Amino acid sequence: MTEYDDQEFDSKSKTQLKNEMQDLQKLGEKLVGLGPAALDKIPMDQELSDAVKLAKRIDRKKEGYRRQLQFIGKLMRNRDVEPIQQAIDLLENKHQQATAQFHKLERLRDDIVARGDEAIDQVMERYPTLERQKLRQLSRQAQKEQQQNKPPKAAREIFQYLREATE
Structure with a gap:
């Protein structure tokens, strides 16, 4: 057996190590970019928290800011x-989740206006706390407004009612 056979094949190359360090530094940059309320939601120890707060106070154009980001990356190793990472992803995805929920409610509303009682039955299965009679009345008003080319006041009311019920 040679000395080479005894070495671990798991060892990482310099490039891999450098890329991992850059990823940690980028994660640190994201932390520095967060507001105080968002930072409170991130699970980190006091030393890392202090380093992030110091980086926020340093002028971004100065060399000290770059070195502080490197230090944050070093701490994160x-x-x-x-x-x-999960906490940051959750914060970044809140907006996307809110937008997806908004579009879902719009589709439900459009479905109720277009298909009437059949769509209301499906919505009632999903959200049993809704009032069927109110949805039917708003649906009929919305259809009537569509036929008369009036502003979609009832359709907006359906959307508001669905949004209140799902929150």
Whole structure:
């Protein structure tokens, strides 16, 4: 057996290590870019929290800011960054989730206006707390407004009612 056979084949190349360090530094930049309320939701220890707060105070055009980001990346090497990454992903995805919910409610509303009682039955199965009679009345008003080319006041009311019921 040679000395080469005994070495681990798992060792990472310099490039892989450098890329991992850059990823940690980018994660640190995201932390620095968050507001105070969002930072409170991120699970991190006091040392890392202090380093992030210091980086926020340093002028971004100065060399000290770059070095502080490198220091944050160095601190993160010794920590489990998975919970931090998950918390940041959750914060970034809130807007996308809200937009998806908005579009879902719009589709439900359009479906209720177009198909009437059949769509209302499906919505009632999904949201049993809604009032069927109110939905039917608003649906009929919305259809009537569509036929008369009036502004969609009832359709807006359906949307508001669905949004209130799903929150």
